[in-house]
Amino acid sequence: MTRKRIQIKKIDNISSRQVTFSKRRKGLFKKAQELSTLCDADIALIVFSATNKLFEYASSSIQQVIERRSQCSGIHRLEHLPIEQFMQFESDSNDTLRKKVEEKTHELRQLNGEDLQGLTLHQLQKLEEVLKRSLASVSRVKDEKFMQEISTLKRKEVELIEENQKLKQVPSLTQYGQRQSLESTISSSSYLLEEDGSDTSLKLGLPLLQ
Template sequence: MTRRKIQIKKIDSITVRQVTFSKRRKGLFKKAQELSTLCDAEIALLVFSSTGKLFDYASSSMQQVIERYDQHSAIQKLGQSSVDLQLEGDENQLSKVVAKRTRELRRLNGEELQECALEELQELEERLQRGLSRVSKTKDERIVKQINARRRKGIQLMEQNQRMEQRLAQEQGQSSESIIICSSSDNPPQDSDSSDTSLKLGLSLFK
């Protein structure tokens, strides 16, 4: 007979529920004892029934396991707190850096200059002049590159035009030669002997 699969849900019958609780609790404690023995694990179990009755199991001492758990929880909380503090400090530092960079950018755009001292304004002017010179240098380099590229493109186009003109000239020369040959073949030269023979035959008939 095969075992039926029990649906995991609350048992409605109080009697059946108590019997099932007693059986499952004993099985749970037995499995905990086996796990502790086989794996040398320190285990503590606390179980409260639906009526509020306490059942416990400890592989060594319940008090020692609870104290060890409290210490471990405190260490975890302390570590998490230190991580949170570090993240909070990094966030504050990052916020300060962002605020500083934003203020510098606004000043470079000519904003919020009223609070700047004379030395800060002079330094800002020097930075702008250096940046402007770099921008002008980069712009000039780009313009020179574009001019050289267009010159090379113009030379390539001129060379292509010359090659096309030479090809057209060769094709026109070949077509004129073919026309001369065709005209000479259509009008062959007459033989002088044949004309003389026709004249002689005409004279003999008149005689």
């Protein structure tokens, strides 16, 4: 038995309308999730109920999808601008960027202590506060670097002390080995002389003539 098709029109009964909204909304979000998973699509859904209650779904982030949509809309509008309007848009953009660069350059000169004559007392105090915060940040990072250097030097000192102790043990072992080798050589030489039977005593004077 086939299901009866529901006529697509506003449901007059409020209870039935709310039940249908809840079921259809869940089904819509489920289909969106399946489409995102199957096709690797970035999807965002925003739904307001009749009672002005917000429901939303996003495969990544609602904000990210909205930003992407705005960027694509801007590019789409630029692609369809007449050449004169496009050139005007480029000129306005360049002027805006140029002004921002000039402002930032002027701020940088003031931070370096230049072009201060036109500033009011309040502006000078504000600039002084900015410099104090910057100096505090620099000092904090500098102190951290100092502590890191000190820790590194202490670690190297410990390593050098351990290495020095190891090197001090090496000569004693070498001397012990040399002494053992010398004693062995002398013993071998004495043994060979005794075996040979040669007279090793010292004799003075000329040899006797036969």
